[in-house]
Amino acid sequence: MSVLPSHLKYAQTHEWAYVDEDGNVVVGITDFAQEALGELMSVTFPELGMDVTQGDDIMSLESVKAASDIYAPVSGEVIAINEALEDEPELINDEPYDGGWLFKIAPNDVSELEDLMSDEEYQEQIDNE
Numbered sequence: 001m002s003v004l005p006s007h008l009k010y011a012q013t014h015e016w017a018y019v020d021e022d023g024n025v026v027v028g029i030t031d032f033a034q035e036a037l038g039e040l041m042s043v044t045f046p047e048l049g050m051d052v053t054q055g056d057d058i059m060s061l062e063s064v065k066a067a068s069d070i071y072a073p074v075s076g077e078v079i080a081i082n083e084a085l086e087d088e089p090e091l092i093n094d095e096p097y098d099g100g101w102l103f104k105i106a107p108n109d110v111s112e113l114e115d116l117m118s119d120e121e122y123q124e125q126i127d128n129e
Contacts, residue, residue, distance in 0.1 A: 010122035080104040
């Protein structure tokens with residue numbers, strides 16, 4: 001069973017998101033997703049300042065098994081990337097909910113997070129995969 005912090009919201013495409021103290025949406029991938037990908041080798045980040053729409057494919061992760069697209073859980077502007085992942089992509093494997101976060105979005109409408117799943121709903125989804 002994967003670890004699923006209850007304060008996060010989850011996308012069907014295995015991203016997690018929450019609103020930080022500055023009102024920005026922090027995004028990463030779930031423990032389930034990083035386990036499925038295996039050891040991560042590289043990260044291709046979205047460009048800072050890029051405008052994204054909820055559901056857009058905006059970056060990719062490459063592992064020993066495969067490359068995987070990462071989708072924007074909300075619409076807005078990419079305002080930060082986790083630069084530590086450029087040298088240590090394995091942080092995503094080691095700390096998917098902490099040091100392995102991917103990027104931050106200044107949301108156009110934070111209520112888009114309501115479109116995402118709770119930890120219980122996401123657990124049900126991955127139980128069926």
